[in-house]
Amino acid sequence: MFDAVIIGAGAAGMSCALVLGSGLQKPFAKGKKVALIAHQKSSHLQTALFNNVLGLAPGTTGESILENGKTQLKTLYPAIEQIENEKVLEVSKSNNHFTITTNKNTYTSKIVVVAVGYTNLFTIEGLNKYIEAHPRAATQKNRIWLKNTDHLVEENLYVAGTLAGWRSQFAIASGSGAHVATDILTLWNKGKHIKVHDKIDEA
Numbered sequence: 001m002f003d004a005v006i007i008g009a010g011a012a013g014m015s016c017a018l019v020l021g022s023g024l025q026k027p028f029a030k031g032k033k034v035a036l037i038a039h040q041k042s043s044h045l046q047t048a049l050f051n052n053v054l055g056l057a058p059g060t061t062g063e064s065i066l067e068n069g070k071t072q073l074k075t076l077y078p079a080i081e082q083i084e085n086e087k088v089l090e091v092s093k094s095n096n097h098f099t100i101t102t103n104k105n106t107y108t109s110k111i112v113v114v115a116v117g118y119t120n121l122f123t124i125e126g127l128n129k130y131i132e133a134h135p136r137a138a139t140q141k142n143r144i145w146l147k148n149t150d151h152l153v154e155e156n157l158y159v160a161g162t163l164a165g166w167r168s169q170f171a172i173a174s175g176s177g178a179h180v181a182t183d184i185l186t187l188w189n190k191g192k193h194i195k196v197h198d199k200i201d202e203a
């Protein structure tokens with residue numbers, strides 16, 4: 001049983017995983033089991049080129065972010081399990097936990113974060129009831145969101161990134177994933193607000 005599973009390893013999913021990974025070093029989160037279902041084949045990052053994102057060198061490709069993001073996560077926060085080459089087909093809830101069925105395996109988790117992007121090609125059974133037309137995208141594009149309040153779809157079920165209803169900009173999607181991570185850390189810290197900052201050691 002995982003404590004949290006993040007579905008989708010694009011901008012929002014990987015940002016969520018990095019912040020959660022850094023938070024696992026806090027005493028209240030010690031021993032929590034977290035996984036990222038690191039499917040990337042249908043990420044909008046595949047074809048993106050970034051010149052307008054603070055902190056990214058102009059000309060950075062989305063493709064390089066997909067690869068480097070997984071390496072960063074593995075190197076810095078190896079406690080986060082990365083599940084590669086699996087696509088989620090269904091998410092269902094019973095007895096206060098979620099069952100996540102992929103094309104290869106079944107996992108259980110207390111918390112699920114859905115970060116699979118906002119296209120209407122969404123095919124995860126069990127989540128269809130939350131789908132509505134995206135509130136911040138051109139109507140003719142048929143984008144969708146999972147109806148939520150502050151990223152929460154229902155108890156312990158979060159959505160992040162463009163699928164949460166945000167406009168499609170890298171920084172917004174990443175920020176949304178980071179936001180969800182701090183919400184989960186705050187939940188694990190019994191409601192006391194949490195952020196995770198590193199700082200330069202003073203000699």
Ligand SMILES: Cc1cc2nc3c(=O)[nH]c(=O)nc-3n(C[C@H](O)[C@H](O)[C@H](O)COP(=O)(O)OP(=O)(O)OC[C@H]3O[C@@H](n4cnc5c(N)ncnc54)[C@H](O)[C@@H]3O)c2cc1C
Pocket residue numbers: 007008009010011012013037038039040041042043044045047048049050051052053062086087088089115116117118123124160161162163167168169170171173174
């Ligand atoms: C061509 C292009 C150019 C862009 N240029 C810019 C730019 O210049 N500046 C800027 O700020 N933004 C730009 N963007 C937008 C930016 O890339 C997106 O806003 C951002 O990637 C959205 O992040 P996300 O996490 O919501 O979705 P994505 O990054 O698309 O990630 C979704 C993830 O979910 C995975 N997934 C999907 N279905 C499943 C499933 N069933 N099971 C498991 N995993 C699944 C996908 O494989 C993917 O990894 C551009 C986008 C495109 C397409």
